[in-house]
Amino acid sequence: MFVYVVMYRTSTLMRLRLLEQNFLYEHLRHYYKTLNPNSNFRAIIGLRLQSICKLHTMALIDTAATMIFTSSSSSSSTARLLLFNNTKLHKFPNTISNFRRSTSLHFGTSSPTSRTIVTHCSSSPASAIQVNNETLATVIDGKRVAKDIREEIAVEISRMKEEIGIVPGLAVILVGDRKDSATYVRNKKKACDSVGINSYEVRLAEDSTEEEVLNHISKFNDDPSVHGILVQLPLPSHMNEQNVLNAVCIEKDVDGFHPLNIGRLAMRGREPLFVPCTPKGCIELLHRYDIPIKGKRAVVIGRSNIVGMPAALLLQREDATVSIVHSRTKNPEEITRQADIIISAVGQPNMVRGSWVKPGAVLIDVGINPVEDPECARGYRLVGDICYEEASKVASAITPVPGGVGPMTIAMLLSNTLLSAKRIHNLR
């Protein structure tokens, strides 16, 4: 058994440059586990030694290799380090082997593709070596899950209609002409139609008064055919958002943003009437993919009232050990790297790099960020908070953007509306 340390230049492995030693060990162990311990294999451990070539790094690589082989059951195991930059090699003459080129390198378990990587070293000319691609994370298919949920909801609604002759109703209030808001509202209406929820829409001009909005809310509060009321945010700046949202009666607050709901969500032994849609969708994805939460370390990045904070409270309710990382956090990478489950909701494209992710972690990406891309017809494409390309090589599961959390939000809105109708009509 041999461990070779190979410097190569894929963007994936360059992340190791920034790693703490603890993470390096974990990383090495992770790779080790993916290899068949009974075969006479060689592992590749990539380090961009040009950047980190310091005395202590080499000592650490050596230590790491020793640790791996100490924990291995094979008594004949040997650690060999293959370093592509030998300027400091003389510092540890006894423990670090001299440069040797590897010709056949197996990496990961079952990935079908392989790619050619060019390595550079000071003791030999650049050489091309063949490595298998890394095992990629399971893609958490929010689109499919949301579709399943919509189908389940449709079944329940037709049962409800049959049994008591009532279908759930959702009222949406849209103020102003924001294009994105109009799109959201249109999508919500479409989703309601698809499952059999009646939707009621009120569109008010940008210069409407707060009182007009409050009047409409009040009417919907009293309307027995409406089970959920949704005020599309943001409201025009001349309105007090808090006043408007507080006017929605708590039994119809399908958004779940009422402080009383949030308070109940935070408290043990209390039950919220509604759980906010996006964080509920995140947890639902974990459940549907059988990802255990209890006892896991979870990091929520972002602490908004709409996603981050309620997501943290939900994870806590499921017995995760939760940390919230936010703009004032001094070492977000370090903390995030400890997480078994990461939920990111900050709105920063590609902020969470591969180096932030513990091998095997589960990543839920709430961010939907447009970035310029002249190759796209619209001139931009949507990316998440998590750098998918890097993180998907480290994580065990990840939501894509788009097609991850996005479709779940509306599915959960439908679910909350159905829940409300069932509660109001004392069904099951």
Add this chain to the structure above:
Amino acid sequence: MFVYVVMYRTSTLMRLRLLEQNFLYEHLRHYYKTLNPNSNFRAIIGLRLQSICKLHTMALIDTAATMIFTSSSSSSSTARLLLFNNTKLHKFPNTISNFRRSTSLHFGTSSPTSRTIVTHCSSSPASAIQVNNETLATVIDGKRVAKDIREEIAVEISRMKEEIGIVPGLAVILVGDRKDSATYVRNKKKACDSVGINSYEVRLAEDSTEEEVLNHISKFNDDPSVHGILVQLPLPSHMNEQNVLNAVCIEKDVDGFHPLNIGRLAMRGREPLFVPCTPKGCIELLHRYDIPIKGKRAVVIGRSNIVGMPAALLLQREDATVSIVHSRTKNPEEITRQADIIISAVGQPNMVRGSWVKPGAVLIDVGINPVEDPECARGYRLVGDICYEEASKVASAITPVPGGVGPMTIAMLLSNTLLSAKRIHNLR
């Protein structure tokens, strides 16, 4: 400048045995900072090498020393490692010096006492070396702070009486004959008297009905001379605590346990009417001791509705990066050890050991746990969740038990009652 690594056997330093490397660095840096960088000093870094004497440990010590001296401004600094077990020394012949015994070792800055420590090593017989004791943490004197706050409240109340002829009123409802509850209620009454708050007390028999309690709450809700209502918990088991607490009108809920209050506490941009007394007291202690919270790592141990959860929300409001550790957390020591601020509220005597604490951390101990002690007149004494003896040698500040958070809870109840009266009467 020299760094010596000395193995010795105090219980305090044996904790290093379990440390992660990252923590080791931090530890070393911490010690380094406590020494005068301009003098020709020697630092002691304690490691129980018998337990951890492995190749990688030495590499890490070496790395650590290198890092420390790289970050030091002195160009003439040298790292010297003094190892008391040299079985593996040959592995790093160039970087680790051979065994040398130190005779004068300075440790910490200003501690007056010193003690003798026996060291063991394989290359020389056991020897006695003299080290100064560690610097002890600042004791956060909750009793004194609570007294200050009571005095401030008394001044405000007499001003209020002068200006509008009204004094705050606090109503307490006690059901049953629990001795501890009776004591708490008596103490609250006494504290009210001391600052000039009118207290109203209702005592009901153990077998009273829930309705009777609700009737009393309703009367106090309507009574304009009552500004705060407190139902002493726990209630007899035949009553629904949630129903009873929900009956207290939110404007008089000085305990701050109403879900609406908790929801507002959790939400950014919202303000709770009242903050629960014990967590409010914890944060007040930090403020009064000028301990910065913003950007700090905070760990709250315990997630009760009464202390742990609201304490976490409060720390979060002050821009700390908060993690909540609870009974389902798999590695509480490891997480707790990352914290700059620890608030412990679990009710487990001495659960948080010295090894759980990062050097320089601030410790707020909410636990008040009786442990048997035949030497005490009562047969028991009170200890906190944090092992004071060990932790006070590592922390920079710590609350004692008793005399730490305890006295703050009642002070904050008085503060909330005053706040309520001022709000109801539109004062400032």
